Amino acid sequence: MIIRSSNQMPRITLLKRFPVPRNLGVNPQSRIERGRKWPAPSGAKRIKIFEIYRYDPDSGRNPYIDSFEVDLNDSGPMVLDALIWIKNKVDPTLTFRRSCREGVCGSCAMNIDGTNWLACTRYISDTATLASVYPLVNMRIVKDLIVDLKHVYAQYEMIEPWLQSKTPASGKERLQSTDERRKLDGYYECILCFCCTSGCPSHWWNGDRFLGPAALLQAWRWLTDSRDEAKGERLDNLEDPFRLYRCHTILNCTRTCPKGLNPGKAIAEIKREMIARRS
């Protein structure tokens, strides 16, 4: 019942999805249809079924759900291994991003059994009997599990994620004390997988104007950097009913972060900074 870290699996199985109609507010071209079944190659002994979201932009079809039989004796232990196994052995057209396969690049972020996580750090044994794999929620789909990150990257760019200083460069490093450096812990580790922004209900409804937890965590990472000298301008840029204050502290972001970071706390720190500079 009590979750201590974000990598703990949800234990309450009573309500696996919100009781809303499947096509509530979904535009016609995004409605999901039934796809086909892909049987495992003959000789497979330990079979698990993965239901995977597919979309082929060239077919003119709507997105659909294919179900794949995966031979667990032949595939690696992670969900990403299963996807690679499917691509190698069953359907080479299955499309997804992956790179590091160890949770440092953030490429394989997707929705597994209803929550966002990295496919490379989620054990197959931790997934439901009928595992479901969707792309990151609430994003435009390029193909299959690949989402268009253009919008969230633009939001990241909006917070100007680089060191801004007015004092001229001294020709040496800009030094920090150990305590000053420690303030970046828990924020600099963000890998920009956008699991949090994709899982934020506030971003679902107001994603065009609300920056979302990933960008705001980065905003705090620069606000709290002792070497940065653009604090006032950064806060001015965020002082907006939507950009910052559409965060209603739902905290789905902190629950879902595959790196165990705390975007919710970062946003609260920004809000407190806004109040502190007024008084």
Place this chain on the structure above:
Amino acid sequence: MSNSAVEQRRPKSPNIQIYRPQLTSVLSIANRISGVALSIAAVGLMIWLIAAASGPQSYSAVQGALGSLIGQIALLAMTFAFFFHLCGGIRHLAWDAGYGFGLRAIYASGWAVVVASVLLTAVAWIAALFMRG
């Protein structure tokens, strides 16, 4: 660069239709629903007060409605909404002050809100039933 016509045709992945309900999101939406319920309850309170001010006849009519089974269920729901919104509000106040952001604290305070609002509702109703005599 892909053109915008292609981007416009791209489907959007589902959000609330597939995302798993968690204590975080469920309590957040419940806090909103209880807030809406309390706004409706405020109108009910006004009706009750106006009825009381305008005479015994109208007052007994409203009392009768509140005493019916549906009225009692509505009152119970409003009492729960009141305590739930109160406890949830205190939780949000702590967050706004910068406390309680560890996942463990988020979950512990969340369940505390649920348990406390149920208990407070029960205490309020038991007290009310005793006072009625």
